[in-house]
Amino acid sequence: MTETISIAGCSIGQSHRPFIIAEMSGNHNQSLERALAIVDAAAGSGAHALKLQTYTADTMTLNLGEGEFFIDDPNSLWRGTSLYKLYQEAYTPWEWHKPIFERARALGMIPFSTPFDATAVDFLEGLGVPCYKIASFENTDLPLIRKVAATGKPMIISTGMATVADIDEAVRAAREAGCRDLVLLKCTSTYPATPSDTNLLTIPHMRALFGCEVGLSDHTFGIGAGVASVALGATVIEKHFTLARADGGVDSTFSMEPAEMAALVVETERAWMALGRVHYGLTEKERKSLVFRRSLYVADDLVAGDELTEKNLRIIRPGLGLPPKYFESLLGKRVGRAVGKGTPMSWDLLSSDETATQMPPELPRNARA
Structure with a gap:
C-alpha cells in the first residue's frame, strides 16, 4: 500500500475517503459571477477540491485559423473553430484566480489549478496553491513536469493517451526534479468518453507499476465509472463541473451538475466504506x-x-x-x-x-x- 498524501491538510490514500475534484474548466462562460456561483455549487455538493486551468490562448497555441490549427473533426465538440479562438473562449482570466481561490477556501474546499506553461506555474506559486495538476495533453511535456515538481508540492498527472513508457518518463522526471507526493489519474482523452473506452482495470495495474496513488479523471456521463473506480483502488476522482449543462459552454456536454456531483461524493464514499477487508463468517452486527x-x-x-x-x-x-x-x-x-x-x-x-x-x-x- 502506498503512503498517505496530504494536500492542504486533507489526507489522500486507500485508508481515506475518495478525494473528489470539481473541475471548472471553461464552464464559467467568461463570467466571474458565474465562476463564483460554480464554486458555491461545488462546495454545496460536497466536492473536496475546486480546480481551474491556468493559461492564455497565446501560451497554448498560435493565432492561426487554418491547417492543423483549425478543428474540422466532425466528431469534435469544438468543430468549426480554431484552437486559438477555443482557448480564448475557454480560458480563465488570471485576475479571477485569486477571488475564485478565496471563495473556495472560505467554503472549505481546496483550490488549485492545472498550469500549461512555466509562466502559469510562477503565477500559481504567487497564489500559494497547495498542489498542481498536469493535464493529459501535457503529460509528455517533461520541462513543464520538472518545473512543477521543483516546487516540491504534490502533483496529480492525468495519463490520457500515455503509453507505459510515456508515464514512466513523466514519473521519473517528476521524481528526479523533487516531487515526493504523486497521484496518477487514469484518463480517456475523448470528450465525452464512453464506458467501454474507460478501462478501469488499468488503475490497480498502474498502482503496482509505479508505486504511487492512483485515481480517475472521468469524462463519461454519470457516476458509474467513478464509483466503480473506487473498488479498484482509486483514491482521487476528477469530474468537470457546471451549474447546468443547458447553459452551454466549451465543456458543458460532459460536465456534472450539482445534484450529480453530490451523488458522486456520497456514493464513492459508500463504495470506499464497503470495501472493508477480506472476511468470512459472522460480523458482530x-x-x-x-x-x-x-x-x-x-x-x-x-x-x-x-x-x-x-x-x-x-x-x-x-x-x-x-x-x-x-x-x-x-x-x-x-x-x-x-x-x-x-x-x-x-x-x-x-x-x-x-x-x-x-x-x-x-x-x-x-x-x-
Missing part, C-alpha cells in the same frame, strides 16, 4: 440475524417413542434448532419424551439409545444451531 436462518423444528405434538418423519420434523425458520444438515440422519429416530409442536430440535429430545448413536461426538448434548 450479523449475530442477531442468526435467528432468521432455517433449522429443524418439531412440527407436531409427539409422545415418547414417536418416530421422526418428514411430516413432523420440518426445516423452517427461525434458526434455534439443529442445522438442516442433520435432517436426513434424524428421520426414523425416536423421541425419548413428549415434545410439543414448535419445539426446536435438539439431540436431547431423542431417546437415550438414539442419542448415543446419532449425536456428533464433538457437540454437547444440548447443542443448538
Whole structure:
C-alpha cells in the first residue's frame, strides 16, 4: 500500500475517503459571477477540491485559423473553430484566480489549478496553491513536469493517451526534479468518453507499476465509472463541473451538475466504506440475524417413542434448532419424551439409545444451531 498524501491538510490514500475534484474548466462562460456561483455549487455538493486551468490562448497555441490549427473533426465538440479562438473562449482570466481561490477556501474546499506553461506555474506559486495538476495533453511535456515538481508540492498527472513508457518518463522526471507526493489519474482523452473506452482495470495495474496513488479523471456521463473506480483502488476522482449543462459552454456536454456531483461524493464514499477487508463468517452486527436462518423444528405434538418423519420434523425458520444438515440422519429416530409442536430440535429430545448413536461426538448434548 502506498503512503498517505496530504494536500492542504486533507489526507489522500486507500485508508481515506475518495478525494473528489470539481473541475471548472471553461464552464464559467467568461463570467466571474458565474465562476463564483460554480464554486458555491461545488462546495454545496460536497466536492473536496475546486480546480481551474491556468493559461492564455497565446501560451497554448498560435493565432492561426487554418491547417492543423483549425478543428474540422466532425466528431469534435469544438468543430468549426480554431484552437486559438477555443482557448480564448475557454480560458480563465488570471485576475479571477485569486477571488475564485478565496471563495473556495472560505467554503472549505481546496483550490488549485492545472498550469500549461512555466509562466502559469510562477503565477500559481504567487497564489500559494497547495498542489498542481498536469493535464493529459501535457503529460509528455517533461520541462513543464520538472518545473512543477521543483516546487516540491504534490502533483496529480492525468495519463490520457500515455503509453507505459510515456508515464514512466513523466514519473521519473517528476521524481528526479523533487516531487515526493504523486497521484496518477487514469484518463480517456475523448470528450465525452464512453464506458467501454474507460478501462478501469488499468488503475490497480498502474498502482503496482509505479508505486504511487492512483485515481480517475472521468469524462463519461454519470457516476458509474467513478464509483466503480473506487473498488479498484482509486483514491482521487476528477469530474468537470457546471451549474447546468443547458447553459452551454466549451465543456458543458460532459460536465456534472450539482445534484450529480453530490451523488458522486456520497456514493464513492459508500463504495470506499464497503470495501472493508477480506472476511468470512459472522460480523458482530450479523449475530442477531442468526435467528432468521432455517433449522429443524418439531412440527407436531409427539409422545415418547414417536418416530421422526418428514411430516413432523420440518426445516423452517427461525434458526434455534439443529442445522438442516442433520435432517436426513434424524428421520426414523425416536423421541425419548413428549415434545410439543414448535419445539426446536435438539439431540436431547431423542431417546437415550438414539442419542448415543446419532449425536456428533464433538457437540454437547444440548447443542443448538
